[in-house]
Amino acid sequence: MSPLPARSFRLLALLASALLGGGCAEACLRNSDCTSMEVCLAGLCATPPSDGGMDGSLDAAEDLSGCDASAPSDMDPSEMGEMDVTDVCDEDAGMDDAGMDDAGMDDAGMDDAGMSDAGMDDASMDDASMSDASMDDASMDDAGMSDAGTDDAGATDV
Amino acid sequence: MIRAATLSLTTLALLALAGEAHAQDRIFRAGLQVGGGVSFGQGGNADLVVRPTPTFLDVEVRTWSSEEPTLSLGGVLRLEVGQGRVGGAMVPRASYRRLIGTREVRVFAGLPYFFAPYTMLGAELGAGGRIDLGPGFGLVFNVMSSLFFVGSDVPDGGAIVMVNATVGIELGVRP
Numbered sequence: 001m002s003p004l005p006a007r008s009f010r011l012l013a014l015l016a017s018a019l020l021g022g023g024c025a026e027a028c029l030r031n032s033d034c035t036s037m038e039v040c041l042a043g044l045c046a047t048p049p050s051d052g053g054m055d056g057s058l059d060a061a062e063d064l065s066g067c068d069a070s071a072p073s074d075m076d077p078s079e080m081g082e083m084d085v086t087d088v089c090d091e092d093a094g095m096d097d098a099g100m101d102d103a104g105m106d107d108a109g110m111d112d113a114g115m116s117d118a119g120m121d122d123a124s125m126d127d128a129s130m131s132d133a134s135m136d137d138a139s140m141d142d143a144g145m146s147d148a149g150t151d152d153a154g155a156t157d158v
Numbered sequence: 159m160i161r162a163a164t165l166s167l168t169t170l171a172l173l174a175l176a177g178e179a180h181a182q183d184r185i186f187r188a189g190l191q192v193g194g195g196v197s198f199g200q201g202g203n204a205d206l207v208v209r210p211t212p213t214f215l216d217v218e219v220r221t222w223s224s225e226e227p228t229l230s231l232g233g234v235l236r237l238e239v240g241q242g243r244v245g246g247a248m249v250p251r252a253s254y255r256r257l258i259g260t261r262e263v264r265v266f267a268g269l270p271y272f273f274a275p276y277t278m279l280g281a282e283l284g285a286g287g288r289i290d291l292g293p294g295f296g297l298v299f300n301v302m303s304s305l306f307f308v309g310s311d312v313p314d315g316g317a318i319v320m321v322n323a324t325v326g327i328e329l330g331v332r333p
Contacts, residue, residue: 027207029199029318030311032243032276040313043201 183224187232189298191216191326194240198319211320213240218328220253230255236270247272249282262288262296270304272311278318280306286324294330299323 027043028034034045041048194213201207220232230253238245251268265285272278284302291297306318 027201027209029197029207029209029313030276030278031313032245032311033209040316042203042313043199043205043207 186221186331187328188219188331189328191324193322193324195322211322212238214238246274260290276311278306278309278311280304296328298328299325
C-alpha cells in the first residue's frame with residue numbers, strides 16, 4: 001500500500017488541529033507568536049542570545065559589585081572598565097593603592113610578580129637617585145660653599 | 159443678472175455631465191471581508207509547524223477602466239485581530255477578471271506588507287469571485303496563498319506560508 005494516503009491523512013489532521021486550535025501550544029511560526037522578550041527559533045519561543053557586548057562577562061560584572069569594598073578607592077572608573085574584572089577580584093589581595101599608582105602599568109602586564117618587581121625597581125631607583133642627589137647636592141653645596149667662601153673671601157679682600 | 163445665473167447653471171450642468179461621463183470610464187468597488195486560514199513554517203528537526211492564521215479584516219478597494227475591464231488594480235488594508243494581537247498590513251494587488259454572466263471570477267497577485275507592530279514582506283497569489291446580490295452590491299470571496307520571507311516577524315532563516323480564505327461584501331463606488 002502506498003504511504004501517500006497515510007501522509008495525506010497526517011497533513012489533514014495537522015490542518016484540522018490547527019484550524020480547531022488544538023495544535024501544540026508552544027509552537028510558533030512568527031516572532032509575534034512569542035512574548036516580547038522572546039523570538040521564534042526553530043518553531044519554539046526562546047530568549048534570544050544577548051549580543052550587546054556582554055559575552056559571558058555579565059556574571060563577572062555582577063561579581064564586581066562584591067569586590068567593590070576591596071577595590072582601590074582612587075582607581076579611575078575608565079581604568080576599571082578596561083581591566084579584566086576577574087583578575088581584579090582574584091589578585092586584589094596582593095595589590096595596594098600605592099603600588100597601583102606608582103607602577104603606572106596597565107592591567108595587561110599587571111601580576112603579582114610584576115608588581116613586586118616594579119616596586120623593587122622603584123625602590124632601588126629611588127634609593128639610587130636619592131643617593132646620587134644627595135651626593136650631588138653635597139658636592140654642589142660643598143663646592144658652592146667653597147666658591148662662596150672664596151668669593152666672599154675675595155670680596156672681603158677687595 | 160438672470161443671464162449670468164443661467165450661464166452659471168449651464169456651465170455647472172456641463173461640468174457635472176462631463177464628470178459623470180468620466181466616472182463611467184472607471185469603475186470603483188470597495189468591500190469588507192473577514193478571513194482566516196492556516197500558516198505553515200519549519201520547526202526544529204525539519205518538522206512542519208502548523209498554526210491557525212490570526213483572523214483578519216480586509217478593506218479592499220479596486221478599480222478598472224471600462225475600456226480594459228479585465229485588468230483591475232487596487233489595494234487591501236488588512237487588520238489582524240485574532241489571537242489577541244492587532245497588526246496592520248497593506249496589500250497592493252492586481253487582478254485579472256472575467257465576467258461569466260453576472261458573476262465575476264478573477265485571479266490576482268499581490269505584495270502583502272505588514273508594517274505594524276512587526277514587519278513582514280511577502281508575495282501572494284490567489285483566486286476569487288463575486289456574485290451579484292443586487293445593483294452595485296455583491297458577495298465576494300477569495301482564496302489566497304502567501305509567502306513571507308523577510309521582516310522582523312519572520313524567524314531568522316525561515317519563511318512563513320499562509321493559505322487563507324476571505325468572504326465579505328462589496329459595493330460599487332462612484333467617485
